[in-house]
Amino acid sequence: MSDMSLETVSENYLDVLKEIGNIGAGNAMTALSQMLQCKVDMKVPQVKLLEFSDVGQIMGGEEQIMVGVFLGVEGDITGSMMFLIEQDSAKHLINKLMMGMAPEGEGFSEMELSALKEVGNIITGAYLNSLSTLTNLKIYPSPPELTVDMAGAILSVPAIQFGILGDNILLIQSQFFDEVEMDGFFILIPDLESYAKILSALGLPV
Amino acid sequence: MSEIIKVGMADLKTCVSPDGVITLGLGSCVGVALRDPTNKVGGLAHVMLPDSTAIKNSYQNVAKFADTGIVELVNQMEKLGAKRSRIVAKIAGGATMFNFQGRSDIVQVGERNVEAVKKKLKELSIPILAEDTGANYGRTVTFFPETGEFHIRAVGKPEEII
Numbered sequence: 001m002s003d004m005s006l007e008t009v010s011e012n013y014l015d016v017l018k019e020i021g022n023i024g025a026g027n028a029m030t031a032l033s034q035m036l037q038c039k040v041d042m043k044v045p046q047v048k049l050l051e052f053s054d055v056g057q058i059m060g061g062e063e064q065i066m067v068g069v070f071l072g073v074e075g076d077i078t079g080s081m082m083f084l085i086e087q088d089s090a091k092h093l094i095n096k097l098m099m100g101m102a103p104e105g106e107g108f109s110e111m112e113l114s115a116l117k118e119v120g121n122i123i124t125g126a127y128l129n130s131l132s133t134l135t136n137l138k139i140y141p142s143p144p145e146l147t148v149d150m151a152g153a154i155l156s157v158p159a160i161q162f163g164i165l166g167d168n169i170l171l172i173q174s175q176f177f178d179e180v181e182m183d184g185f186f187i188l189i190p191d192l193e194s195y196a197k198i199l200s201a202l203g204l205p206v
Numbered sequence: 207m208s209e210i211i212k213v214g215m216a217d218l219k220t221c222v223s224p225d226g227v228i229t230l231g232l233g234s235c236v237g238v239a240l241r242d243p244t245n246k247v248g249g250l251a252h253v254m255l256p257d258s259t260a261i262k263n264s265y266q267n268v269a270k271f272a273d274t275g276i277v278e279l280v281n282q283m284e285k286l287g288a289k290r291s292r293i294v295a296k297i298a299g300g301a302t303m304f305n306f307q308g309r310s311d312i313v314q315v316g317e318r319n320v321e322a323v324k325k326k327l328k329e330l331s332i333p334i335l336a337e338d339t340g341a342n343y344g345r346t347v348t349f350f351p352e353t354g355e356f357h358i359r360a361v362g363k364p365e366e367i368i
Contacts, residue, residue, distance in 0.1 A: 052214065052215040052216045052217075052254075053214030053215060053216075053217060055215065056215075056230065056231060061230070062230035062231035062346075063230050063231055063346060065361060068303070068304075070303075070304045107362070145304040145305055147303055147304060147342070148361075149231075149233070149303065149343055149344040149361055150230070150231035150233075150344040150346065150361060151231060152215065152230050152231020152232070152233065152344065153231045153232060153233030153234075153301065153303060153343070153344020153345070154233060154303060154344070155215075155231075155233070156215065156231075156232070156233030156234045156235045156254070156303065156344075157233060157234060157303050157304060157315075159215060159216075159235075159254065160234055160235070160254050160255060160315050163216065163254045163255050163270055164255065164261055167216065167266060167267050167270070
């Protein structure tokens with residue numbers, strides 16, 4: 001498996017990832033809607049295999065300020081996972097969570113950051129849960145870390161992990177909305193040897 | 207009219223004064239700006255990983271690695287008339303974006319990138335005139351070979367020139 005690269009993965013594999021993405025993002029949105037106690041709708045998530053140079057654009061430019069939640073994955077597979085959401089959407093979500101009590105203005109307070117971390121925890125947890133159910137693999141997430149910065153800078157972290165494998169990054173874009181439309185991005189970053197495990201757990205040739 | 211040329215992630219570009227080079231949102235990657243002060247040829251590499259020899263089957267893109275990226279940038283500058291013996295460097299980036307428990311390979315990648323860049327520059331006898339590396343935030347950097355000024359912007363901080 002050491003010569004595996006994302007450029008050569010089969011359409012088949014991308015379809016499977018798309019399905020995982022769809023179910024994972026669906027579960028994540030259900031969890032979010034329970035947390036916010038309101039209806040959250042979503043469109044069919046899009047799985048994208050992008051060159052590094054194009055990654056920033058999909059999020060509105062490399063300098064777009066985003067909230068990134070990053071966590072480690074352990075168990076039968078190892079690696080990490082990231083969830084990104086645009087700053088204004090993140091504000092909207094925590095304002096809902098805090099019943100409209102979130103302070104106005106730029107940046108985030110300590111309390112908002114910790115609320116965001118919890119949102120990230122629940123969303124990524126629900127996502128990984130469905131991956132675990134589908135593959136029958138044990139997947140344990142570590143506590144999440146959060147940062148607010150330029151999209152390019154946050155994405156450098158998963159991009160570097162993908163850079164070990166090739167020149168592309170695989171991400172899942174999920175559009176969801178209550179009264180406003182939001183864009184969330186899921187990036188699953190299995191370690192090299194975990195790709196094979198996921199594939200064979202799903203009954204695909206390795 | 208001068209132009210600012212954009213350098214993507216795992217990419218490198220050369221330019222000649224009055225043009226400049228920019229890369230947006232450097233995180234754990236490192237921006238290596240090189241300049242020949244005499245003929246004002248410059249360039250910027252946005253490197254992602256320390257060492258091309260540590261990775262199998264990934265040689266397609268030399269700009270991705272500190273070791274191969276810097277050599278390629280120097281070669282391209284020489285084609286524009288730069289002299290290796292005159293080239294000087296400024297570097298930025300290599301941040302630790304997440305303080306991540308238990309995964310030191312991910313946490314330290316910024317640091318290792320900076321080290322690898324310094325090692326390669328030393329090997330090529332290219333002096334580092336200034337650096338703004340490490341910390342935990344992203345940077346947008348613009349380099350002007352005319353003056354050698356390296357402009358660094360970060361979220362919520364005033365622009366710095368090194």
